[in-house]
Amino acid sequence: MSLMLLFFFMIFLSGLYIFSSFRKHLLLMLLGLECMVLSIFYYVFLYLSFLNYEDYFLIIFLILSVCEGALGLSVLVSLVRSCGNDYVFSSSLFVC
Structure with missing residues (x-):
């Protein structure tokens, strides 16, 4: 049991590392958040x-995480359509 908890903790830390180190690309930041x-x-x-x-909380948690993923992908698609790339800090998010 403790080995499994250590494995999931390492998954969380790797997601946190991906989120913090690949700040340039929005897609990599979203993948890090989904890993966490x-x-x-x-x-x-x-x-x-x-x-x-009971596992009702898990269903609510999954619904909210799917909504978070869909919102992130819609922001990614609108950023790529307006600016042509997914670089977060290359220009402002509203004016390209």
Whole structure:
């Protein structure tokens, strides 16, 4: 059990590293955020299954994470259509 928790913690740290080191590209930042959300989902799943609680919170968490991913992809598509690239700091997000 502790090896699995260590593995999910390493997934979270790798997602945090990706999010903080690849700040130029919006797509890589979104992938890092999704990696962190996935590891948090596994932590919550293990916690709820260990304490024998209901899993309704997991459904709500997955719905919110899917909405977050869809919102991030829509921002990415609008940025690529307006500016031509996904560089975050190359220009302002509103004026290209």
